[in-house]
Amino acid sequence: xxxxxxxxxxxxxxxxxxxxxxxxxxxxxxxxxxxxxxxxxxxxxxxxxxxxxxxxxxxxxxxxxxxxxxxxxxxxxxxxxxxxxxxxxxxxxxxxxxxxxxxxxxxxxxxxxxxxxxxxxxxxxxxxxxxxxxxxxxxxxxxxxxxxxxxxxxxxxxxxxxxxxxxxxxxxxxxxxxxxxxxxxxxxxxxxxxxxxxxxxxxxxxxxxxxxxxxxxxxxxxxxxxxxxxxxxxxxxxxxxxxxxxxxxxxxxxxxxxxxxxxxxxxxxxxxxxxxxxxxxxxxxxxxxxxxx
Amino acid sequence: xxxxxxxxxxxxxxxxxxxxxxxxxxxxxxxxxxxxxxxxxxxxxxxxxxxxxxxxxxxxxxxxxxxxxxxxxxxxxxxxxxxxxxxxxxxxxxxxxxxxxxxxxxxxxxxxxxxxxxxxxxxxxxxxxxxxxxxxxxxxxxxxxxxxxxxxxxxxxxxxxxxxxxxxxxxxxxxxxxxxxxxxxxxxxxxxxxxxxxxxxxxxxxxxxxxxxxxxxxxxxxxxxxxxxxxxxxxxxxxxxxxx
Numbered sequence: 001x002x003x004x005x006x007x008x009x010x011x012x013x014x015x016x017x018x019x020x021x022x023x024x025x026x027x028x029x030x031x032x033x034x035x036x037x038x039x040x041x042x043x044x045x046x047x048x049x050x051x052x053x054x055x056x057x058x059x060x061x062x063x064x065x066x067x068x069x070x071x072x073x074x075x076x077x078x079x080x081x082x083x084x085x086x087x088x089x090x091x092x093x094x095x096x097x098x099x100x101x102x103x104x105x106x107x108x109x110x111x112x113x114x115x116x117x118x119x120x121x122x123x124x125x126x127x128x129x130x131x132x133x134x135x136x137x138x139x140x141x142x143x144x145x146x147x148x149x150x151x152x153x154x155x156x157x158x159x160x161x162x163x164x165x166x167x168x169x170x171x172x173x174x175x176x177x178x179x180x181x182x183x184x185x186x187x188x189x190x191x192x193x194x195x196x197x198x199x200x201x202x203x204x205x206x207x208x209x210x211x212x213x214x215x216x217x218x219x220x221x222x223x224x225x226x227x228x229x230x231x232x233x234x235x236x237x238x239x240x241x242x243x244x245x246x247x248x249x250x251x252x253x254x255x256x257x258x259x260x261x262x263x264x265x266x267x268x269x270x271x272x273x274x275x276x277x278x279x280x281x282x283x284x285x286x287x288x289x290x291x292x293x
Numbered sequence: 294x295x296x297x298x299x300x301x302x303x304x305x306x307x308x309x310x311x312x313x314x315x316x317x318x319x320x321x322x323x324x325x326x327x328x329x330x331x332x333x334x335x336x337x338x339x340x341x342x343x344x345x346x347x348x349x350x351x352x353x354x355x356x357x358x359x360x361x362x363x364x365x366x367x368x369x370x371x372x373x374x375x376x377x378x379x380x381x382x383x384x385x386x387x388x389x390x391x392x393x394x395x396x397x398x399x400x401x402x403x404x405x406x407x408x409x410x411x412x413x414x415x416x417x418x419x420x421x422x423x424x425x426x427x428x429x430x431x432x433x434x435x436x437x438x439x440x441x442x443x444x445x446x447x448x449x450x451x452x453x454x455x456x457x458x459x460x461x462x463x464x465x466x467x468x469x470x471x472x473x474x475x476x477x478x479x480x481x482x483x484x485x486x487x488x489x490x491x492x493x494x495x496x497x498x499x500x501x502x503x504x505x506x507x508x509x510x511x512x513x514x515x516x517x518x519x520x521x522x523x524x525x526x527x528x529x530x531x532x533x534x535x536x537x
Contacts, residue, residue, distance in 0.1 A: 055537070058328030071536040076371040076382060083373060122378055126428060127416050135427060137415055166410065166497065263413040270380065270411070 099152040116282025132286040137262045141286045145242045149231040156280040160268045167266035173234030177259035191252040197227040197239045337535040339386045341524045346493045347449045347475035352517025364401035380407045407522030417515045440511040446472045479512040
């Protein structure tokens with residue numbers, strides 16, 4: 001540690017040394033670049049300012065709140081309030097309007113469709129498909145075959161309270177397990193009869209008279225004569241070519257023997273009333289209401 | 294030799310250097326971590342949180358075992374778009390019985406903090422068996438063995454004892470009834486469903502997988518997924534008292 005650094009210049013590089021020497025090896029003095037140092041100083045000053053303005057240092061029973069009074073939860077609450085306010089003119093109109101008013105007012109309908117589409121993608125698409133195409137046991141919404149009714153009010157009620165959901169006001173329809181009520185032969189006949197109703201091929205063993213009698217006794221109470229279905233009970237129309245649980249005989253046998261009870265959650269509470277209203281408009285637009293009662 | 298030159302003690306003795314480094318790093322660590330243990334404001338006071346039922350706990354174990362947390366977070370951040378999509382931002386209190394927590398750090402799949410009651414059991418079953426059957430573009434691996442694998446009903450009691458030892462409020466009665474409660478919760482119209490709901494408020498009982506037979510892993514995992522984020526009633530939660 002002897003001698004000032006500037007006195008000792010390294011012959012090979014022309015750079016000053018620090019004066020440190022270990023066994024004849026001397027250390028070159030290459031200071032940090034100025035730009036680097038200034039950035040360090042600037043960020044240090046910034047950090048001090050940050051500590052003063054924002055919540056920073058933990059104390060005994062809390063933390064320094066910062067003079068700006070900022071909190072992440074407060075910030076998101078504020079942002080959400082802004083969003084609500086931004087949408088307010090349209091959402092409050094939608095909230096107050098009846099379905100017939102929404103349908104008539106092109107501007108309101110367009111807004112409902114847009115909001116409905118966004119909510120559908122987030123909440124409904126996992127089960128009913130991105131385009132509402134449905135899947136096995138999850139109804140296709142692109143047709144106008146509405147199990148629980150296709151009016152806007154009916155769709156709204158379905159979305160609000162669900163089907164066989166945990167909500168007390170849920171829609172409930174029961175397709176019983178006929179394995180305990182009918183014997184194998186009778187179930188086989190019914191399966192054929194149901195296929196016949198839907199315009200599908202039947203087996204040679206099918207006896208039309210027996211099938212009709214059994215259908216009249218066991219099924220017509222819910223599915224109506226001729227299998228046209230009943231939206232009051234959520235009993236699907238069997239006389240069309242739309243099959244929720246499969247149209248092959250094995251699937252129908254399974255449906256008859258064990259019953260079916262697919263479930264749709266209640267969205268009341270999870271989604272606000274306006275969103276559910278918008279969703280109803282959107283969902284109805286998917287399938288149309290040509291034959292919807 | 295001035296005080297300034299005393300740093301040579303550290304530079305010339307590796308053991309002092311080592312101790313010095315440990316002390317400095319510990320200070321940083323302690324200042325960051327310790328306050329979270331003693332500050333009361335870390336965990337909000339909320340109504341409704343309870344420890345997991347035996348079946349949900351078994352489901353959680355499967356969730357951890359299958360590494361679900363590698364692609365799914367359980368943490369709705371306090372950002373506008375997240376609240377818009379997933380619901381109320383997650384509270385610290387909502388993971389108070391999670392050891393280890395399942396916040397995750399990656400979202401190849403969606404956040405699951407509030408997935409409970411969002412889809413049907415049937416959807417979960419089909420989706421676990423073959424995700425593509427429900428979501429065509431999904432890259433989630435299929436888990437078809439869950440419904441075929443029985444859950445060791447009697448082993449959950451030990452898990453609960455360990456958690457109770459760590460301070461989770463499992464009562465002796467809960468631990469005693471562990472196996473029975475698990476079977477009850479995985480049964481349709483179970484006779485002791487009321488007893489279960491008394492010990493574990495909001496616990497729902499049904500055969501979650503829809504499959505006959507003893508309790509299987511799909512029952513447990515779906516029971517767990519169906520309760521995620523459903524315990525706290527946000528209608529009565531005071532958000533203004535917990536701004537931070």
